[in-house]
Each structure stands twice: as C-alpha cells, then as structure tokens.
Amino acid sequence: MGLRYVKIFLVMLLILLSTTACGYKDIDKRSFVLTIAVDKGQEKKYKVMLKIAIPSSDVRGQKPEFIISEQESDTITDAIRMIKTKVDKELDFSHAKSIIFGEEIVAKDVSPLLDWFIRRRDIQKIAWVGIGSPTAESIITIKRKIERLPSNALFMSFGQTGTESVYIVSEFLFDFRKRITEKGLDPILPILEPKSTFFQINKAAVFGDKKLKITLSEDETKILNMLLQRVNKADIEVKKEDTEEPFFFVSAEGINSGIEIHSSDKVEVKIKMQGVIEEAVVEVSEENLKKYKKLAEEQFKEKVLSLLWKFQEEEVDPVGFGLLYRAKSFDKDDWEQWQKLYPNVKFDVQVELQLHGTGLLK
C-alpha cells in the first residue's frame, strides 16, 4: 500500500517537473517592458527601443518613471539580447501592450519585422500597434503629466477605457497580422503624432502590399471607423446647400453599417444611424426636420463615396470587400477575379439617418 503511494507520488513529480517551462522569478526582479518601439536604424536595419517601467515603492506619490533602452541591430532577437545585457533585471514582455513602428520602417514590407512579435509567446497578441510619425522614438520618449504609469496614456487611448474617440483606429497585433496575410482585407494602423508634451492620434494609415500606401485625413479616418463598425457614436457635419459654410452638426448614435455584393460589379454599402442636432450655426426649426435629414444623408453619402473611390484608386481594401467577394464565391481563382473587378466596381451607398429632433425643447 505504502509503496503504491510512493510510486504515484514519483510519477506526479515527474509530470510536474516536465510541465514547468519558466522558472521562479520574483516580480521585483523583472523589468516590465510597456512599449516596444522600432525605428529605422542609422547604421543597421532596425533601432529597437524598449520602454521599461521603474516601479516606485511609494504608491501615493507615484510618478511615471521609466527608462528607454535602445539597440541597433539587423534582427529584433539580437537587439533584445543586447538590451538584456544593459538592464539588471529580467525583461518581462507580458505587459508590452503597445507596439509603435516608425514611419520609415512601415514604408517597406513589414512582414519580416512582424515575425518576431508573432512568434514570441510572451508578447501578447492583444497588444496595440501604431505608427509613430515621424519616428517611434518621438512618441515613446514623451513624458505625459497626466500619466500615473508610463505608457498608460497609450493604453487608455487605444483601449477606449479612457477617451472614446471616433478618430482613433485601434488595431490589435493579431488583427494587424490577419490583415497582412489575408487576401482582400488590407491592414490599417493609427498614426501617432507628438505635440510637445503629449501625442495626438487622429489619422490612420492604410497598407497595401504589406507596406504603407495612403494616409487618411481625420474625417476619412472617422468614416473608415464607422464603416468598420468600430464606433457607434459620431458627430456629422452638415454644410449649407452648395456652400462650404457649416450649417449644423448631428450627434449620431446607433451607427450600423453593412456591405453587400449582389452582382459582380456592384457593391452596396448601407449605413444606418439616428441622432439629434447637436449644434446649429444658423437657426433651425422643427418643421424643416425632414429637409435637414435629407441634406445630412446626401452630404454624408458623398463623403463615404469619395473615400471609397480613394481606396479604389489606390487599390487598397481596408473594409474587406475582397474578402466578402471571396467568401461568396466558389471559384478557385476568385482572388484573381476580384483583383480584375475591383478597379471598375460601382459603389451604391445608402445612408439612413433618423433625425429625432433639433435637440431643444419647444
């Protein structure tokens, strides 16, 4: 009886010993990397920068203290190894929740760069990816006054736990990778621009052929966000008929969009939303509500169409029309078919706005 238990214990011990992959390392002996930034190196291919948080022992008076350790190298693995020789604690990537690439580096094919991030199991695949303009370094060196933890501003803006903006296109690492490898769905990344003591995220970059192709303006970014259904609240500017003067703004919510491809040369885009007038530059009245609604719908339709034409012209497809076409087709050469079709495809945009009121009591 006793011997049996000893045997079971030994087997358990063997199983346990073989299952432990990583060893015991105290939390205070780890350096938490919060942001990884990659720029083009001056001598070598990459310049890798790690933003490492310095935990403070005084919780109440905590200020965002960090160091940035950098290394130029031709491969990321090598750069990380060299950085390890510079810091006294074990690098811990488990909280590296944001990855910033420099503008120069995304101008070329990014897939070899991305390989390391995808393969490493300790890099979280839910890390947010962004482009630092002009460099990634200019973004991660910013010391924001309102941050309690280094890099927290990045996490809050991307994660929408803090600010909720229609201009921020948050992109996860896994989704970025999916869009790079998938046919008919092109990658998008937010662009971060430094502004003395803070950074601003209101533009997006669209990739084609695994490298940066076009940069979208603020308004275009907003519309792309709505088309991708990543926001459900937005404000829409309406101008006076045939002028450039602003007329009123609609605070829209419940935004719902859908795309459909019925015949091979026509793509249908439907956008539904509802809202009230938020700000009127010129006086508006309740009776003309139907007129305002029509005006807003038409103007918004124009904006969407011009963005879609822009994508068509540049042969990029961040909304995923190609993927939808491939999903509905049974042909083996559906991708080639779509590539031929896309430049000449017609867009049918339908906007449906439910304008509830002028936003004022009668």
Add this chain to the structure above:
Amino acid sequence: MLKSKKSKTIEWLQNKLGSSQDIVFREFQSGMRQAQILFIKTLCDEKKLQETFYKPFYETNEKEFDKYLNSLPNISEHKKNEETLTKMLLGSAVILLGSKVLILDVEKVENNSITEATVEKVIQGPLNALTEDVSTNIHLIRNRYPQATLRIEEAKLGKLTETKIAIVYDKNKAQSNIVQAVKDNLDRIETDVIMAAGQLHNKMTKQKRTLFPTMMITERPDRITYNLAEGKVVLLIDGTLFALIAPSVFYDFMSSMEDVYQSHWIGRFILSLRYIGLFISLLAPSLYVGITAYSTDLFRVQLALTIAGSRSTVPYPAFIEVLFMLLMMELLTEASVRLPQSIGSTATTVGGLILGTAAVEAGLVSNVMIIIVASVAIANFVIPINAMSFAMRVTKYILLALTIFFGLVGLMIGIIALVGYLAKLESYGQPYLKLFIDPSKRKGQ
C-alpha cells in the same frame, strides 16, 4: 455464613478503595432493623440519599420499606464485586440491609448548567448549547424532538474513564446499517481515556492519520435535532458539551444553522459567501506566489507595477515573505485561542496592527502581502465548523508548497488532487463530496 459474605463484599470494596477521606461507611439502626452504607461522598448527592433512603428508613416499618425499595427505579442488586465497584465510582451507594446488598444510584450531577453557544454562534436562533452532562443533554434533545421513535442507547468507553456515551437516533429515519456501523465502530475502540468529541472522532476513523473531519462536531441542540430528523446518528459524550453527528459530508461542514433560519435568498447568499471565503483562504497565498513569481501577465499592468514597487524593499523572495507572514498569522490565531479573553484582544492588537505595519515599514514584507494574509485569516474564520476550518488551514500549505515549486500549474494540479482526495473520502457510506443528503430519497433505496 450469609453475614460473612455480606461483610466480605464491604471489606473487599473498602480494601479496593483504600482510605480516601471522602469514603463514607456508616452503620445505623431503627428499631430492630440494622443497615450499613458505603459510598463516596464527593460523587453522591447526599440530599438525594437523604430523601430516597434515610427518611423512608426511619419513617416506615420493615415491610413497607422493602416494598418501597423495590419500587425505586434507581436501585439494583449486587452481583459481582467488580461491577459494584465500578458503579460506586460512578456515584452509587452500597447498602447492606438485612440479607440484601443493594446498590442505589444517587449520582451527583454538577455540570448540567445550560450555557450559551460559544463556538457556533447564530444571530437569530436558539442560543443555548449542550451541557457537559449526558442526561441533561438527552433531556434537551427529547424536549426538542418528542418522538416515540427516538432511540437512546448507552455505551461506555475508556478503560479508565468509563465515559458514558449515548447513541441517539430516530428509528424510523436512520438507516439501520449506519446505526449498526456506528455501534460496531464504538465496540472496536480500545482506549484508556475518552474526554472529548474530537478524540472520539479520531478513534472512530479507520485511518490513523486524517486531515478532514468525517463526523460533525457540534454544540448546538438545534443542529442535533435537525440532523436527527434527517436520519443521522448522534453520539453524546458525557463530560463535554460537544456531540458527534454521523454521517457528515463536506456540505454539512460548510453550513450553519443560520442558513435554515434566514429567508431563502439570504441563506443562499451567506452560504455562497462561505464558499468564497473558503476559496480565498485556500488559494490567496498560492495565487500571490504563483502570479508574482511565475505568471505576472495575469495581473493588470497597474497592479503588477504596484506590487513590484511594494516588493522592491523586501530582501527575500515572495515565498519566504508569504511563509513568514502566514506563520505570524498562525501564531497570532493560536495565541488568541489559548489566552484568557481579557488578554486576547491585546494580543490581536499588538500582533495584527502593530506587527503588520511595523513589518511593512521595516521593509520585511510588502503592503499587498499584509492584505493577503489578513484576508486569508478573516476568510478562514467564515467556515462555520472549527474542525473543517483547521483542515483548510493545513491544506493551504500543501497548495502553497506545490505553487512555490511548480507555479500555477502546480496549484492547478494541487486543486485537482484535493478534489480527488475529498471525493475518495466517505463518511459511513456517504460520499464526502455529495452536496446534499436527501432523507426522502434514501427511503426508496
């Protein structure tokens, strides 16, 4: 001839008892009648003796007195010397009357005052606990459970202590094989001294070294009544106010009588609170070590940095920190149990508040550690039955050891092994991890 045999008995008894100062031997006469009496003063109730024996002896004539004696329920005839001696030692008086040797049970019961329950408290429910006297306890139970089917059988345990044990059960509800198993179990016990319910529980289990209780220890008459109605067997032990209930499964140890007394959802809430407490007290130290030293990605980044910061002054690895603080906490708990109540509160203040803050300020432990140890201690007290709460206190260290060596994988395997072990245990045929014992279903079996 006859007389010499009688006096021989007395002589033999006197010889055995020696010359203690509380042994009383008297001869007295009334008219033509002669009587001798031998008893131990400290064990016998002299008032009872006065009323049942002396008074009638002087006030009636011989014939009537004989009839009277025969009608007494607490009188028996002498058979064997050894038996008589045992009875004397339990509070009987030996009377030599004419040609007869009679044994009169006039036991003095001292510790039968009913006190409030101290170990298993409820807020709104019966307040009193059992007493240390077994017949008073039976009285309490009979009062609460006035059923003709209630059976009370007596047994004696302990070669030296001769402790009275009452086996109480409802004949209609309890399974006869369980009752028989309990009786057999009691018969098998060979020991000198039995003083407490826990001790009896240990003797009754087949394995020599156990951790988890498989019989409920309780001081509440209402819990006993409730369990009798569920068809369980109750063992009352003379000399202690705790009783044993068999069979008892894991769920019973997590429930308090309060669950029955409160309204349904409140009862469920309190019960789930207890299970949460159980998991906190079992897992919190292991999770702390496992997450801070192996899988830091489980925390949010804010918390990870806070813990890393608060640990930066601590010179030792996390597991030494945890073990040190847990040891301190166990010492504190153990000390406050042993100390008199008036000093007990001082010990907790000194230990809990001063030691805790000083340890943090001295940089020996981190702030977060104090929170964990405190929550472990509080959560452990939530488990209503003391024996189970102690078992969980020990189990926690096994899980902690596994986590120290193998990280969260070790913790997981530890939990699986614990559940497996608990599932293997059984209490008189009832699987230990069975969640509810339903008496109505058992009838159909």
